[in-house]
Each structure stands twice: as structure tokens, then as C-alpha cells.
Amino acid sequence: MRVFDVFIEEDKVLSELDIYSAVGANKPLQVVNVRVSVGDDGDILIRFHGILGSPIVSGICIKQAPELPTSQVKHEHLICNNCDTEISISPSQKKFMAMKFITKYEKKIEELNILCQRKADECYEAWMSLTATNQLLEKSRMELDNKFFENMCLDQAIEKLAAKLRDVSSQYECDKRLWSEALDKLERKVKIMNIEHSQLSHEARDCASSTSKLSKMIFAVQALVAQCDDLKLKFNEEQVKRKKLFNEVQEAKGNIRVFCRCRPLNKEEASSGYEMVVDFTAAKDGDLGILTNTSTKKIFKFDRVYAPTDDQVDVFADVSPLVTSVLDGYNVCIFAYGQTGTGKTFTMEGTEENRGFNYRTLQTLFKTAEERKETVKYDISVSVLEVYNEQIRDLLATSQTSKRLEIKQVSEGGHHVPGLVEAKVENIKEVWDVLQAGSNARAVGSNNVNEHSSRSHCMLCTLVRARNLVTGECTQSKLWLVDLAGSERLAKTEVQGDRLKEAQYINRSLSALGDVISALATKSSHIPYRNSKLTHLLQDSLGGDSKTLMFVQISPSKHDLGETISSLSFATRVRGVELGPAKKQVDMVELQKLKMTLDKAKQELKSKDDAMRKLQEDFHILEVKAKGKDQCYRNQQEKINELESQLAMKTELCEKLENRLLQFSEGMKGKEEICTNFQQKVEELVNKLKEYEQAESMNLQYQVKELENRLKERSQGFELHSSILQQKIRELENKLTCERDNSDSQLLQQKIKVLEEKLIEHEQGECTLQLCSAEKLAATPILTTASTQRRMSNIVDVDPPSQRTLGSSNRTRNQGSVLLKGTESLRELRRKRDIQSKGTENNFLLSTSLLEKKTLSAESNKVKHLDPSKALARITRSTKPASTAQKACFISNARVNRDAQVTAVKETNNKLKAWLR
Numbered sequence: 055m056r057v058f059d060v061f062i063e064e065d066k067v068l069s070e071l072d073i074y075s076a077v078g079a080n081k082p083l084q085v086v087n088v089r090v091s092v093g094d095d096g097d098i099l100i101r102f103h104g105i106l107g108s109p110i111v112s113g114i115c116i117k118q119a120p121e122l123p124t125s126q127v128k129h130e131h132l133i134c135n136n137c138d139t140e141i142s143i144s145p146s147q148k149k150f151m152a153m154k155f156i157t158k159y160e161k162k163i164e165e166l167n168i169l170c171q172r173k174a175d176e177c178y179e180a181w182m183s184l185t186a187t188n189q190l191l192e193k194s195r196m197e198l199d200n201k202f203f204e205n206m207c208l209d210q211a212i213e214k215l216a217a218k219l220r221d222v223s224s225q226y227e228c229d230k231r232l233w234s235e236a237l238d239k240l241e242r243k244v245k246i247m248n249i250e251h252s253q254l255s256h257e258a259r260d261c262a263s264s265t266s267k268l269s270k271m272i273f274a275v276q277a278l279v280a281q282c283d284d285l286k287l288k289f290n291e292e293q294v295k296r297k298k299l300f301n302e303v304q305e306a307k308g309n310i311r312v313f314c315r316c317r318p319l320n321k322e323e324a325s326s327g328y329e330m331v332v333d334f335t336a337a338k339d340g341d342l343g344i345l346t347n348t349s350t351k352k353i354f355k356f357d358r359v360y361a362p363t364d365d366q367v368d369v370f371a372d373v374s375p376l377v378t379s380v381l382d383g384y385n386v387c388i389f390a391y392g393q394t395g396t397g398k399t400f401t402m403e404g405t406e407e408n409r410g411f412n413y414r415t416l417q418t419l420f421k422t423a424e425e426r427k428e429t430v431k432y433d434i435s436v437s438v439l440e441v442y443n444e445q446i447r448d449l450l451a452t453s454q455t456s457k458r459l460e461i462k463q464v465s466e467g468g469h470h471v472p473g474l475v476e477a478k479v480e481n482i483k484e485v486w487d488v489l490q491a492g493s494n495a496r497a498v499g500s501n502n503v504n505e506h507s508s509r510s511h512c513m514l515c516t517l518v519r520a521r522n523l524v525t526g527e528c529t530q531s532k533l534w535l536v537d538l539a540g541s542e543r544l545a546k547t548e549v550q551g552d553r554l555k556e557a558q559y560i561n562r563s564l565s566a567l568g569d570v571i572s573a574l575a576t577k578s579s580h581i582p583y584r585n586s587k588l589t590h591l592l593q594d595s596l597g598g599d600s601k602t603l604m605f606v607q608i609s610p611s612k613h614d615l616g617e618t619i620s621s622l623s624f625a626t627r628v629r630g631v632e633l634g635p636a637k638k639q640v641d642m643v644e645l646q647k648l649k650m651t652l653d654k655a656k657q658e659l660k661s662k663d664d665a666m667r668k669l670q671e672d673f674h675i676l677e678v679k680a681k682g683k684d685q686c687y688r689n690q691q692e693k694i695n696e697l698e699s700q701l702a703m704k705t706e707l708c709e710k711l712e713n714r715l716l717q718f719s720e721g722m723k724g725k726e727e728i729c730t731n732f733q734q735k736v737e738e739l740v741n742k743l744k745e746y747e748q749a750e751s752m753n754l755q756y757q758v759k760e761l762e763n764r765l766k767e768r769s770q771g772f773e774l775h776s777s778i779l780q781q782k783i784r785e786l787e788n789k790l791t792c793e794r795d796n797s798d799s800q801l802l803q804q805k806i807k808v809l810e811e812k813l814i815e816h817e818q819g820e821c822t823l824q825l826c827s828a829e830k831l832a833a834t835p836i837l838t839t840a841s842t843q844r845r846m847s848n849i850v851d852v853d854p855p856s857q858r859t860l861g862s863s864n865r866t867r868n869q870g871s872v873l874l875k876g877t878e879s880l881r882e883l884r885r886k887r888d889i890q891s892k893g894t895e896n897n898f899l900l901s902t903s904l905l906e907k908k909t910l911s912a913e914s915n916k917v918k919h920l921d922p923s924k925a926l927a928r929i930t931r932s933t934k935p936a937s938t939a940q941k942a943c944f945i946s947n948a949r950v951n952r953d954a955q956v957t958a959v960k961e962t963n964n965k966l967k968a969w970l971r
């Protein structure tokens with residue numbers, strides 16, 4: 055496409071100039087603001103002013119313009135300054151001259167541009183160093199801010215810690231107060247409890263002292279009571295025994311007691327096939343049935359009936375009370391009557407495995423005597439004898455003498471056999487030895503009925519001498535245990551000679567016994583005791599005041615039925631004998647003495663009873679008192695125990711609380727130490743921060759001063775340079791006025807204007823930098839938290855587009871300024887900024903300077919034919935936007951500058967016009 059038709063208006067050289075983007079393109083490019091000129095040497099110079107980016111030009115088509123006819127050429131005239139003559143010049147000459155001037159001016163402009171570029175570079179370098187310094191400064195500020203922030207954090211942490219410490223200390227104080235109050239309360243309670251404890255202890259001590267006396271009295275009374283109780287117990291025991299004996303006496307009253315015992319069938323009888331004729335169905339009631347034949351049964355009644363199955367123990371259990379009555383001073387006679395071989399010896403003597411009455415009786419006597427040894431002293435002696443053929447034979451005599459033993463009466467009712475051995479026995483072993491000796495010495499023969507039957511009456515006499523230690527009563531009693539000889543009828547035995555004689559003696563003695571019993575039964579005035587040795591010996595123990603027990607021994611065999619019935623009949627007769635109540639065999643001499651002692655004892659007992667009664671009353675009173683005291687003491691003791699337990703608990707609690715208090719106080723001490731350490735650290739940090747700030751501020755001041763000096767120097771140099779430039783411009787203006795008629799003057803003027811604008815902007819940029827440094831200088835020494843924050847916020851709030859707008863508006867408004875007035879406006883601006891720097895924010899001026907710098911940079915980029923946007927970006931990267939207030943201030947300042955510049959440009963234009971006129 056054709057860019058323009060005519061290149062030079064007056065002297066058309068080129069008619070067309072087409073630019074193509076591709077070789078062989080049909081249409082040329084449409085390019086705006088491209089200027090083409092032809093130099094003196096005919097070179098064509100093409101300027102692409104409005105091109106953005108880097109387009110490739112592939113081809114340029116130039117067409118030479120056709121020469122104008124002479125009639126169309128206009129001749130101009132020049133007037134000589136010396137002679138005022140008109141000199142006609144042709145357009146070509148004029149053109150040549152203009153070209154010369156233009157070339158000259160262009161060279162100058164180029165030089166100025168180069169100079170300006172150099173200055174711009176210097177300014178840029180200065181700006182860059184300033185930016186670096188600013189960055190350093192910013193970094194320092196950031197560090198300072200960080201430090202400040204850290205300091206703030208530390209302050210906050212300290213405040214928090216202090217608040218915590220305050221809370222803890224307040225809590226501690228509160229707790230301490232509470233604990234101290236609680237401790238005071240506890241101490242008061244403890245004191246009260248201690249007082250109460252001491253009072254109670256005192257009371258307890260009093261009680262204890264009183265109780266000791268009381269206890270003494272109690273002990274004494276208790277001893278008396280124990281004695282009394284013991285006496286009572288003994289008395290009761292005696293009473294019981296007496297009652298028992300009384301009952302027994304009552305039982306025995308009037309009758310000789312008869313027990314019937316039946317042996318079992320022996321082997322011979324069993325083998326012979328003899329039947330049992332004894333019925334024991336009613337044996338418990340004392341009834342014994344004898345089957346006389348198959349249809350009839352004869353009943354015999356006795357005190358006790360023992361079956362063959364009853365052993366020695368069972369039998370003796372019923373006899374033992376009678377035996378022990380010997381110890382009470384009664385004469386007792388127990389004899390076994392019955393047919394030979396019915397078990398008389400078995401019952402009285404027994405065997406080693408089954409001991410009989412003799413052994414068991416003496417055993418019981420010794421046992422009872424031992425039991426009563428504290429109250430009664432017993433002397434027991436034993437005599438063993440037999441009556442054989444009416445002769446008394448001492449079975450304990452070691453040597454048989456020819457002298458016959460005779461029975462002699464020693465006192466009323468009392469009989470004695472002089473020369474009879476009375477073996478004093480102390481224990482049961484001695485008794486057994488004695489019994490064995492007697493048994494061995496007993497004459498044992500054999501006959502047809504029972505080869506082992508004895509043919510003599512074996513008699514064991516136990517003489518008991520008793521002395522009551524309490525009452526002093528003395529008794530002498532006898533116990534006769536008699537194993538009678540067999541009672542079988544003579545006809546049946548068919549004995550002859552000595553055996554017959556033995557049998558006759560036995561029968562005679564047994565019939566004498568029967569006579570005595572009959573006499574006793576009939577209560578005859580004469581009892582024929584002396585008819586036989588047996589009855590004579592048993593005189594004091596059979597009938598009268600004595601207790602008699604007869605064991606009738608029977609055989610169960612049918613073979614012995616007749617003898618059995620005979621024995622039972624005899625026993626029945628004996629059972630019917632009423633002897634009357636038994637009497638104690640008391641020694642009369644001793645009796646008198648005993649009566650005396652009894653009276654005395656009674657009197658003593660009476661007095662003792664009275665004393666006892668009094669003591670009992672006193673004891674009762676004391677007991678009641680003691681009980682009351684005991685109760686009181688128990689209550690006091692319980693209270694003491696309770697108080698002691700409470701005291702222990704409280705003491706434990708106090709100890710625990712004290713321990714906790716100590717622990718807490720130790721913890722508090724540790725915390726206080728930590729807090730003081732923190733405070734010290736914080737103080738150290740604050741001092742360090744202050745020192746660091748001072749050092750930083752000093753450094754910054756120094757750097758700013760250096761920059762200021764450098765800027766001053768540069769501004770001075772720039773002023774000098776600008777004054778030189780102004781002079782040159784004046785010269786150029788002068789020259790231009792000379793060529794006012796020249797057709798190229800307008801173009802030159804425009805170029806000059808552009809250069810002036812650039813110069814003014816450059817100056818403004820320099821001034822702004824100076825102001826900025828001055829403001830920094832003013833702002834740096836005093837750094838406060840608020841100002842820093844405001845500065846930060848202001849930097850953030852800057853609006854880049856507005857800056858650009860302002861920059862562009864400034865640029866457009868300054869286009870019409872005049873160079874001279876521009877320098878004046880610069881001075882004015884500096885003055886105003888100096889004033890403003892004292893009252894306005896540093897950042898505002900910094901941003902203003904940055905905006906100026908941006909404008910300058912943009913213009914300088916235009917000069918350097920560089921991309922303005924890049925230059926602007928480079929500048930804006932190192933700066934931060936200003937706030938709205940700052941923008942307003944900046945706009946107002948810019949307006950002032952602009953007005954001043956406009957007025958200056960107007961004045962300059964007026965002057966130029968006048969000068970040109």
C-alpha cells in the first residue's frame with residue numbers, strides 16, 4: 055500500500071514508497087507515522103515511529119517523482135542583514151539550505167539525544183542503586199518488622215505468661231488463704247481436741263485411780279464371793295449326794311435288795327441239748343419267768359434281773375452306788391448265792407478279762423476316795439478269808455498257823471477277828487495283788503456237778519475308816535463281798551466222806567443264813583447270827599443298820615430247774631426281809647467331838663453368813679457403783695478412742711495438706727524463677743533490638759546522606775549541563791528566528807518542543823529522586839510501629855493504573871511546556887517538595903518519585919526506540935503503589951507543576967512569537 059504520495063512538499067523527490075511484508079505481495083503494508091527523508095548525499099532515510107514489536111520488512115518499492123515545469127516553480131527571496139538587498143533563491147537552493155540546517159540541527163539533536171541518553175543511563179544507574187538501597191532498606195525494614203513482630207509475639211507471650219502467673223499466683227493466694235484458714239480451723243480443732251483429750255485423760259486417770267481402789271475392793275469381794283461360791287458349790291454337791299443317797303436309802307428301806315443273774319448255757323449243756331427254762335421277756339421290770347414245764351411258767355420278782363447277755367459292767371453299774379455308800383460310813387454286804395456252777399465266782403471275782411465285783415468295787419472306792427480326798431480322809435484295808443467247814447481261814451496270811459481264827463465282839467454290834475490280816479491298800483494295783491493272793495490261796499476242789507466249784511465261802515472284807523476333814527466326822531464301815539459255796543442239794547451231788555462233810559457244813563451255814571434272814575424277816579427278837587461262822591461274821595453287815603444285796607445266780611438249763619427254783623424261792627424269801635433304814639457306823643467318841651465342832655462351825659457359819667450377807671450387800675452396792683463407773687469409763691474410753699481417731703485423721707490430713715502446700719510452693723518458686731528468666735531474656739532482647747535499631751538507623755542515615763550527597767552532586771552537574779543546553783537552545787532559537795520563514799521551521803519547532811519536554815521530564819525525575827532521598831532521610835531516623843505499618847499499607851494500596859494515568863496525563867500536560875520555564879518549575883517543585891517532605895508521608899513522595907521516574911523512563915525508552923511497556927515494567931517492579939491520599943496529593947502537586955509549566959510554556963511561546971515577529 056502506498057504510504058504517502060509526496061515526500062517533500064516543495065521539492066518532490068519521491069512520488070510513492072510502498073512497503074511489503076512479503077516478497078511479491080500484491081498489497082503494501084499500512085504503516086502509520088513513518089517518516090522518510092532524503093539526505094544531502096541523496097540517501098533515503100526511513101523512520102518507523104509508530105511501529106510496535108519487530109515486524110519484518112521484505113520489500114520496499116520507491117518511485118521517483120516527475121520534475122515540475124519551470125512555470126510551476128516559485129522563487130523566494132532572502133534579505134541580507136547587512137545591505138537589505140533581496141536575494142532571489144531558487145527552491146532548490148532553499149531546499150539545500152534547509153537541508154543543511156536540518157542536518158546540522160539533527161546532528162545537534164542527535165548529540166543532545168546521546169547526552170540525554172547518557173544522563174538517562176546515569177540516572178537509571180543511580181535509580182537502580184537507589185532501588186538496591188531501597189531494597190536493602192526494605193529488607194532492613196522487613197527484618198526490623200520481623201524483629202518487631204517477634205518482639206510483639208514475645209510481649210504477647212510474656213503478657214500471657216504474666217497473666218497466667220497472675221492467675222496462678224491469685225489462685226495460689228486464694229488456695230493459700232483457704233488452706234491457712236483450714237489449717238487455722240484444724241489447729242483450733244486440734245487444740246480443742248487436745249484440751250478435751252487432756253481432760254478426758256485426766257478423767258480417765260481419775261477413773262483409773264478410783265477403779266484401782268474399786269478393783270481392790272472388787273477383788274476382795276470377788277475372792278469372798280468365790281469362796282462363798284465354792285462353799286455353796288460344795289454344799290450343793292453334798293446336798294445332791296445326800297439327796298441321792300437319801301433316795302437310795304429310801305429305796306433300800308425295809309428290804310434286802312435281791313438281784314438275779316442267769317449265766318448262759320455252757321458247752322456241755324448246749325451239747326447235751328438242755329433247754330432254757332428261764333424267760334427274760336420282763337427282765338427290765340424285774341420279773342423272771344421259769345418254765346417249770348411246757349405249759350406253766352413261774353414268775354419270780356426281784357429288784358433287778360440280768361440276762362446272760364448282760365456283762366459285768368452292766369451289773370456293776372447298778373451296784374456301784376451301794377458300794378460307794380461304804381465310804382459314807384454304811385456297812386454293806388453283797389453276797390452271791392446259788393447252785394454250784396451258776397456263776398457266783400464269775401460275778402464276784404470275775405476273770406482277768408471280765409473283772410468282777412471285788413475288783414470293780416475297790417476300784418470305785420479308791421476313785422471316789424480320791425475325789426473326796428480334800429474333804430474326807432479314807433483309810434482302806436482289805437481282808438480276804440474263807441469259811442471252810444465252819445472254820446475261818448485267812449487267805450492273806452503268809453503262813454498257816456495252827457491257831458484258829460475266832461470272831462470276837464469289840465463293841466455294840468461290832469465284831470472283829472483277831473489275827474486276821476488287814477492289808478492296807480493305797481491303790482488298785484495293790485488291791486489286785488491282794489485279790490490274786492487270796493484267790494490262789496482259796497481251796498478249790500471238784501465234784502461231780504462242777505469240778506471247779508468251790509466248797510467254801512470266800513469273803514472279802516473291806517474296812518473303810520473315814521474322817522471328814524470339814525466336819526471332823528469319823529466313820530468305820532465294812533463292805534462284805536461274799537462268794538458263797540454252792541447251794542445244791544446233797545442228794546443230787548451224791549458225795550461221800552470229806553465231800554459229804556464239806557457239803558453238810560455248806561448246807562448248815564447256808565441254812566443258818568436262811569434262818570437269820572427268816573428271823574430278820576419275821577423281826578424276831580433273836581437273830582441267830584452265831585449259828586454259823588458265816589452269819590456270825592456277817593452280823594454287823596447283814597440286817598440291822600447295814601445295806602444288804604443278794605445276787606441269786608441261776609442256771610438256765612432245764613437240767614438245773616429244781617435247783618434254780620429252790621434258789622429263786624430262797625431269794626424271794628430274802629427279798630421279803632425288811633431290815634429297816636441303814637445307819638451310819640459313827641465312832642461315838644469322835645461323835646461327841648464332832649458335835650462340839652459342829653456347834654462351833656454352825657456358830658462360825660452363822661457369823662460368816664451374816665458377814666457374807668453384809669459383804670454381799672456391800673458388794674452389790676459396789677457392784678452397782680462399779681458398773682456405773684465402768685459404763686462411764688467405757689463411754690469416756692469410746693470418746694477418747696473416737697477423738698484419737700479423729701485427731702489421727704486430722705493430723706494425717708494436716709500433714710497431707712502441708713506436703714501439698716510445700717510441693718505447690720516449690721512449684722511456684724520454680725515458675726517464678728522461669729518467669730524472672732523470661733523477663734530477663736525479654737529485657738535483653740529489647741535492649742538488643744534497641745541497639746540493633748540504633749545501629750540500623752545510623753547505617754541508614756549514613757547511606758541516605760551519602761545518596762543525598764551523590765544526588766546533589768549529580769543534580770548540580772545536571773544543572774550545569776542543563777544551563778549549557780539552555781544556552782545552546784537559545785542559540786538554536788536565535789538561529790531559528792532567523793529562519794522563521796523557512797518552511798521547515800515548524801517541524802523543527804515541534805522537534806525542539808519534544809526535546810524540551812524530554813529535558814523537563816528528565817529534570818523532574820531527577821528532582822523527584824532528590825526529594826525522595828530527602829524524604830527518606832527525614833523519615834529514616836524516627837521509626838515507629840505506626841509509621842511502619844502505615845508505610846506498609848500505603849505501599850500496598852497504590853493503584854498502578856492510576857499511576858500510569860497520572861504519568862500519561864502529566865506527560866500530555868507537560869508537552870506544551872517551555873524549556874526555560876521548565877527549569878523554573880523544577881526549582882519551584884523542589885522547594886515545594888522540601889516543604890512537603892516535612893509534613894507528608896515518605897512513601898507518598900517515594901511513590902511520586904517513582905511515578906516521575908516511570909515517566910522519565912518511558913520517555914527515555916522512546917528516545918532509545920525501545921518498548922516503553924518493558925521499561926515501565928522494569929521500573930514498577932522495584933516500586934510499590936501509593937495510597938489514594940498520596941495520589942490526591944500527588945495529583946495536586948502535579949497540577950501545580952503542570953500549571954506552572956503551562957504558564958511557563960505560554961510565556962515562552964509568547965516570547966518566541968514576539969521574538970519571531
Ligand SMILES: Nc1ncnc2c1ncn2[C@@H]1O[C@H](COP(=O)(O)OP(=O)(O)OP(=O)(O)O)[C@@H](O)[C@H]1O
Pocket residue numbers: 316317318320362392393394395396397398399400401504506507508509538539540607
Ligand atoms: N454270766 C456268765 N457269763 C458267762 N459265763 C458264765 C457266767 N456265769 C458263769 N459263767 C461260767 O460258768 C462257769 C461256772 O462258773 P462259776 O465257777 O463262777 O460258778 P460258781 O457258782 O462259782 O461254782 P462253785 O460253787 O463251784 O464255785 C464258769 O466257767 C464261768 O465262766
